Amino acid sequence: MMFAAAMDAAANPDEVRLRKGSSLRERLVWAGSGALVLLILVPGLLTWASGGPPFVAAFAAAPLGLFLIGVAALERNVAWIVTRDGILIGEQRPLGRVHKRMIGNRDISNVRVRKNRFSYPTSFSLACELASGDVLLSPPLPDITRVNETTATIARLLGLPDIAPVENPLDVVNAEIVLGSPAGLNFVRALRVIVPVLAGSWILLFLVALRIGESKLALGLLLPLGAIAAFALYRSAHRLAGALWIIRHGEIQIERIAWNGRQHAETIRADDIAAIEVDKPDSEARARTVSIRLHTGRTFRSPTRHDEKGARAVRAEIIRRLNVPPDAGKSVG
Structure with a gap:
């Protein structure tokens, strides 16, 4: 789409770009999945038409199939471009025209960060309060490891007071980045x-x-x-039982439960690592894990999943903290 291509163009230091939406490929996957689900209706309808009992599972599949097709057809692509002049908002539905709106600096009374509920993986967005009283919610902030840094840049561009920092366990300013939960x-x-x-x-x-x-x-x-x-x-x-990665400067401590039921902790350093990779997406074509492959052949996969941007941001921060050679920071599709 022309809109997506324009919004994905390289940004300069005097602007911040936020984007939300699905690519054409993702929409085709959603629509195809919905169509396959609706195919379940066919045997049930044929049986019912011939005088047999209705196939209940077929009718239960109808709302799911229609929902998937509806998401593919109706989901909007939304982009914000934050500059010194204000916020340019663009919206587009599939095969539709781009609708643009400019919010000037004088129209913005306050900006705060909010954690998106029900989002997986965890993400943060901006809540922009206008002088008119309206509140606009932005697409998710692009780099999960630099949420507070991004919001500070946005406040500077818009000439607003510093935005209150949020608690983010993956932020680069933390002495430790924690992935997962303690193994119990x-x-x-x-x-x-x-x-x-x-x-x-x-x-x-x-x-x-x-x-x-x-x-x-x-x-x-x-x-x-x-x-x-x-x-x-x-x-x-x-x-x-879960696992825990504690990423520090120079090492990663991995806590987990061993096969014999005992708690086990292991420390990995840069010299131990052969490659750090972003794994291929799971069956949902969205969530990815980060893998660390050692010279011994062992592989550790992160206990949390992220979207592609989030996984690549986490991988980049692991490489930075461990000072791993660039040729070890590989990424898979």
């Missing part, structure tokens, strides 16, 4: 108590199947599947 032994213990209970319930289901004469189902499916699930859940309980 209590969670592992509780999970390993629950597993035998689930196994007992599965055994009861197995015995019921034998009782009613379904021996093939009991011996061929329920028994091996239950044993494998219980063993896998019991052994992987430590992975579900």
Whole structure:
């Protein structure tokens, strides 16, 4: 889109650009997913038309499919360009015209930072209060590791008092950047108590199947599947307990639960690292993790996920703090 290309142009030091919206590729993915979901309706409608009972799951899929297609068709691309003259706001819907609006400095009474609720990953936006009393909410701030630095630049450009800093665990001014949550032994213990209970319930289901004469189902499916699930859940309980990365200048401390259920901490330094990579997106085509690959071949993936910009910002800050050679700071698609 012409609008997206214009808003993605390189910014100079006297402006800050904020952008929100989906690319054409992302819209096609949303629309295609919605169309596939709607295909579930076809067998149910054919069955219903031939006099059979309606397929409830098919009708349950209709709102989801229509929602995905609606998001692809109606979501707006929004961009703010903050300069010394004010804020230029541009909005565009797919295949529509660009609507521009200029907010002058004199029209702005106050600007504050707010944490976006229900956002994943965590993001921050500007709440711009106008002299008329209206409040405009900006697209997310672009660099999650430099939120307070970006807002200070915006306040300087607009000639406003300093914007109150926000608490951001990923900000570069922090002595430590924390990813994830502390690994808890209590969670592992509780999970390993629950597993035998689930196994007992599965055994009861197995015995019921034998009782009613379904021996093939009991011996061929329920028994091996239950044993494998219980063993896998019991052994992987430590992975579900969470992990914590503490990124300092010169080192990263990784705290996690080892396979034997004991708390384990490991320190990684620049000499240990072969590459730092941004992983390919997950199935949702949005969230990414940051991987650290050691010379020994071991790989650690960050306990938190971010969008592409956020993941690249976190990777860049890890490289800066550890002073890793540039050729180790690789990035995957």
